[in-house]
Amino acid sequence: MADQLKNTTYNVIFTSRDQIDISDFEESKIKIIHIAPDVVINASAYTAVDKAEEDQVTADLINHLAVNNLAAISLELGCWLIHISTDYVFDGNSTVPYCELDKTNPQGVYGHTKLNGELAIQSSGCKYLIIRTAWVFSEYGNNFLKTMVRLGTVRDELSIVGDQIGCPTYAQDIAKAIMTMVIQLNEERSASGIFHYCGDQPCSWYDFARVIFEEASFSGFKTPGFIRSVQTSDYPTAAARPVHSSLECHKIRNSFGVSPSDWKLGVKNVISKIDLMKF
Numbered sequence: 001m002a003d004q005l006k007n008t009t010y011n012v013i014f015t016s017r018d019q020i021d022i023s024d025f026e027e028s029k030i031k032i033i034h035i036a037p038d039v040v041i042n043a044s045a046y047t048a049v050d051k052a053e054e055d056q057v058t059a060d061l062i063n064h065l066a067v068n069n070l071a072a073i074s075l076e077l078g079c080w081l082i083h084i085s086t087d088y089v090f091d092g093n094s095t096v097p098y099c100e101l102d103k104t105n106p107q108g109v110y111g112h113t114k115l116n117g118e119l120a121i122q123s124s125g126c127k128y129l130i131i132r133t134a135w136v137f138s139e140y141g142n143n144f145l146k147t148m149v150r151l152g153t154v155r156d157e158l159s160i161v162g163d164q165i166g167c168p169t170y171a172q173d174i175a176k177a178i179m180t181m182v183i184q185l186n187e188e189r190s191a192s193g194i195f196h197y198c199g200d201q202p203c204s205w206y207d208f209a210r211v212i213f214e215e216a217s218f219s220g221f222k223t224p225g226f227i228r229s230v231q232t233s234d235y236p237t238a239a240a241r242p243v244h245s246s247l248e249c250h251k252i253r254n255s256f257g258v259s260p261s262d263w264k265l266g267v268k269n270v271i272s273k274i275d276l277m278k279f
Contacts, residue, residue: 001041004175010182013037017044023065039182040074040277042245043066043083045114049088052109052239060251061115064120079128080185082178087134087160087166087198092242097167097202099248100132100194107265108239118194128244129181130194131174134245135208137266138171139273144205148212149274162206162229165244167199170266177258178201184256195255196247204229211264 005012013035020031022044032040046052046062052059067083089104089112099162106112121128137145151158177197184190203211206229213223232241249260 001175003172003182004179007245008179012158019116021062022070025066025069025147027068028066032050032070033077035057036077037079038049039080039082039185040070040227041178042070043084045084045086047110049108049110049241052113052182053238056109056113057259059109060116061069063110064116067117067139068120068124071121071126074128075126076173077147078127080129082129082131082181083117083121084174085130085132086111086114087132087242089118090242090245091131092164092245094244097248098196100137100196100251107242110239112263116244126192128192131178132194132196132247133169133174134198135166135168136171136174137168137263137270139169139238139270144168144208145212145267145270147272148209149216149221149271150256152213152216153221156224157226157228158209158224159228159230159234160209161232161235162204163231163243164241165204165246166242167246167263168260168263168266169198170263170269172269173261173263173266174196177252177261180258181252182185193251193255195252196249197252198249198260199266200245200260201263206230208234211267212271215267219271221271 020028022028046059061252071081089106090098091105091107104115106115121130137143147256174197180243195268203225206227209227213227217223252258
């Protein structure tokens with residue numbers, strides 16, 4: 001978001017957890033009301049999917065109760081709340097991409113808490129945009145792409161799950177989509193709602209890794225000599241993952257003119273920004 005907002009005329013205030021801890025409801029209310037924003041963008045979340053199975057209280061605090069508080073503050077201020085959600089609100093049993101009206105059925109604590117956050121926003125009465133996305137990667141932080149590049153420099157063989165299907169999404173594209181939506185919020189036709197935004201082509205984690213290593217090799221990174229496609233059952237985890245969680249993005253295109261993320265171009269962009277010497 002900082003990259004996309006730096007060349008705009010918006011007065012933007014970014015807050016770290018130290019500056020506004022959303023788990024402290026009263027502090028959040030005092031500070032946000034003092035700022036009096038036109039738009040609140042909540043990109044914070046408890047995203048440790050497996051850890052959430054054991055730490056349900058904290059996951060619910062951040063993904064649900066704190067979001068409910070942000071919605072109440074937004075209602076009081078009369079401002080918009082833009083909230084990032086997830087494909088994990090679905091069970092992954094569909095064979096076609098999920099649209100916004102499809103039945104939710106989360107399979108783990110993370111998905112349940114994120115869904116409860118969505119429901120809290122919807123019932124709050126505030127003006128909101130909920131953006132469900134999936135398989136997010138970027139040049140920042142920890143994510144699948146950077147993990148693959150790092151592992152590829154030290155291992156000759158890797159086993160990657162090949163039976164989970166989703167849509168990788170470049171974080172810069174999510175930020176661009178949000179900016180496009182923000183510009184249109186003052187128009188009379190703007191209405192609250194849930195919108196799906198993700199990559200333009202579904203793939204498996206194995207397919208995603210192959211694209212990453214192809215681009216990494218082209219850019220001079222050492223890559224594995226062999227990549228093995230394995231089943232989810234070969235690597236059991238504490239939390240269940242959706243088997244097929246592709247998202248349908250027609251609504252956001254029709255409402256805001258936003259096209260899905262070109263994730264293969266995103267992979268190219270990220271790898272071009274990674275410092276080869278750090279790997």
